[in-house]
Amino acid sequence: MARFKKAIVAASAALALTTAPWSTQAADHSDVAAPTLSGLQAEAVRGVASREKMIQEIIDSLFSFSELGFQEFETQAYMTELLEKEGFSVEEGVSGMPSGWWATWGSGKPVIALGSDVDGIPKASQMPGVAYRQPMVEGAPGHGEGHNSGHSLTVAAAVAVKEIMEREGLPGTLVIWPGIAEELVGAKSYYARDGRFEDVDAVLFTHVGRNLQTSWGGDRGTGLVSVQYEFNGVAAHGAGDPWRGKSALDAVELMNVGWNYKREHLRPLQRSHYVVVDGGDQPNVVPSKASVWYFIREITAKHILENFESLQEIAEGAAMMTGTTVERRIIGSAWPRHFNKVIAERMYHNIQAVGLPEWSEDDQAFALAVQDLMDADNLEEEGLATKLSELQGPPEKPISGGSDDIGDVSWNVPTVTLRFPSNIPGTIGHNWSSAMAMATPIAHKGASAGAKVLAATMIDLLTEPELLEDAWSYFREEQLKDIEYVPFISDDDVPAIEKNAAIMMQYKEQLKPFYYDPSKYSTYLEQLGVDYPQLKPKR
Numbered sequence: 001m002a003r004f005k006k007a008i009v010a011a012s013a014a015l016a017l018t019t020a021p022w023s024t025q026a027a028d029h030s031d032v033a034a035p036t037l038s039g040l041q042a043e044a045v046r047g048v049a050s051r052e053k054m055i056q057e058i059i060d061s062l063f064s065f066s067e068l069g070f071q072e073f074e075t076q077a078y079m080t081e082l083l084e085k086e087g088f089s090v091e092e093g094v095s096g097m098p099s100g101w102w103a104t105w106g107s108g109k110p111v112i113a114l115g116s117d118v119d120g121i122p123k124a125s126q127m128p129g130v131a132y133r134q135p136m137v138e139g140a141p142g143h144g145e146g147h148n149s150g151h152s153l154t155v156a157a158a159v160a161v162k163e164i165m166e167r168e169g170l171p172g173t174l175v176i177w178p179g180i181a182e183e184l185v186g187a188k189s190y191y192a193r194d195g196r197f198e199d200v201d202a203v204l205f206t207h208v209g210r211n212l213q214t215s216w217g218g219d220r221g222t223g224l225v226s227v228q229y230e231f232n233g234v235a236a237h238g239a240g241d242p243w244r245g246k247s248a249l250d251a252v253e254l255m256n257v258g259w260n261y262k263r264e265h266l267r268p269l270q271r272s273h274y275v276v277v278d279g280g281d282q283p284n285v286v287p288s289k290a291s292v293w294y295f296i297r298e299i300t301a302k303h304i305l306e307n308f309e310s311l312q313e314i315a316e317g318a319a320m321m322t323g324t325t326v327e328r329r330i331i332g333s334a335w336p337r338h339f340n341k342v343i344a345e346r347m348y349h350n351i352q353a354v355g356l357p358e359w360s361e362d363d364q365a366f367a368l369a370v371q372d373l374m375d376a377d378n379l380e381e382e383g384l385a386t387k388l389s390e391l392q393g394p395p396e397k398p399i400s401g402g403s404d405d406i407g408d409v410s411w412n413v414p415t416v417t418l419r420f421p422s423n424i425p426g427t428i429g430h431n432w433s434s435a436m437a438m439a440t441p442i443a444h445k446g447a448s449a450g451a452k453v454l455a456a457t458m459i460d461l462l463t464e465p466e467l468l469e470d471a472w473s474y475f476r477e478e479q480l481k482d483i484e485y486v487p488f489i490s491d492d493d494v495p496a497i498e499k500n501a502a503i504m505m506q507y508k509e510q511l512k513p514f515y516y517d518p519s520k521y522s523t524y525l526e527q528l529g530v531d532y533p534q535l536k537p538k539r
């Protein structure tokens with residue numbers, strides 16, 4: 001045990017560029033109270049530690065591709081090649097999504113599926129490692145959420161564990177799958193509907209965060225229906241004979257007014273928002289086509305469906321008022337999340353054993369500069385996290401907020417989400433500021449800590465059948481006690497794979513010169529000529 005702890009300290013010390021005033025943090029998370037890992041778990045953790053280079057290359061490569069949802073084709077090609085090289089069989093184009101893939105290795109039970117999202121954010125292009133706004137390509141997408149980092153954990157952990165399974169003759173199947181178009185909540189309900197999790201025993205999902213943490217239960221964040229309404233009217237000359245026209249844009253505007261009045265009489269937990277996708281072509285032509293895209297969010301499936309029904313009535317009312325017709329298309333959907341108590345508790349034990357990364361002085365200086373730039377307030381601590389958060393159970397009262405279609409997965413199979421500290425606290429979500437750290441040592445170290453927790457938890461699940469039995473008892477007897485999962489999508493709905501195609505086509509050629517070339521540069525920052533932490537532009 002003692003030998004193992006030394007190995008971990010040595011591995012993180014090798015990563016740190018300088019010893020820092022923050023080095024006291026090492027004492028914080030290696031005090032007597034922290035549990036330690038031994039045996040196969042310690043070995044799996046060492047296996048991850050020996051793959052720091054792999055983690056860095058995956059994070060930096062996916063960052064450089066800057067791909068939006070349903071258009072993750074460079075990411076797919078990169079991941080497929082890497083996973084095949086590591087011995088996985090990869091199926092491409094799954095569940096009607098050409099950019100999707102599904103990688104498996106091994107045989108028999110248990111089946112452990114590791115997932116993470118891969119898509120970026122529109123207009124979030126940002127040079128990493130510099131503490132000021134500088135798009136790499138003006139107007140282009142970028143990783144302003146940090147979804148470029150998650151699969152460095154799944155691959156590093158899976159490869160480290162696979163090595164042990166092979167040597168020890170441990171039965172089991174490892175699956176690695178992507179959250180395609182998570183920013184459109186566009187894929188996971190289709191995977192679930194198509195039975196992709198039917199033989200899976202547990203899902204370990206990872207998502208970038210600002211600390212190393214996990215949670216169980218529900219009532220934290222919303223689920224949603226994402227739906228686009230298209231109105232069809234009659235075109236006419238806007239001045240010559242407007243009385244002969246029926247304006248689809250009028251219908252969109254009336255629908256939005258209707259919903260904005262309705263809003264006042266909904267539970268405060270709801271969140272709803274829209275963008276006008278098509279408002280016509282030019283003012284002197286009465287718009288014969290117009291469309292609006294809504295996200296309808298609530299804490300419970302029942303309330304999501306109620307609000308969705310109201311929205312549908314308002315759309316039909318707007319069509320009646322304008323003499324137009326209306327059709328709708330489901331773009332995405334997500335059930336509210338519910339995470340497995342048994343697996344989360346075990347994962348939290350491993351989180352305490354692994355602890356937070358040892359940040360260098362440079363990492364902390366960069367984080368502080370970014371927090372200053374973004375006027376970050378309400379921070380639990382300044383700079384990067386040095387204290388582990390608690391294991392989160394269900395909140396006393398439901399907490400509203402964002403959604404993730406991992407919700408649908410969590411109602412099909414015992415699931416947890418591991419958050420790992422690859423990003424800087426206090427940056428704005430879905431914004432270029434959340435891309436600044438995502439190809440720097442902060443992202444690499446945060447992912448490495450997360451991958452160690454993932455690997456240790458996989459060993460738990462592979463070697464303790466009773467742990468999985470308990471997880472399934474919680475799933476069946478507690479989680480599903482009063483709630484039956486019925487997907488928000490029907491058998492006829494299809495993924496909205498046309499989304500983002502035009503944007504990616506517009507920017508792809510400009511982004512290509514920025515793709516990371518690991519054969520020439522040891523890091524992406526080196527390729528970009530960034531002096532990390534670059535706090536001011538070079539003269």
Ligand SMILES: [Zn+2]
Nearest residue numbers: 117145182207
């Ligand atoms: Zn996300």
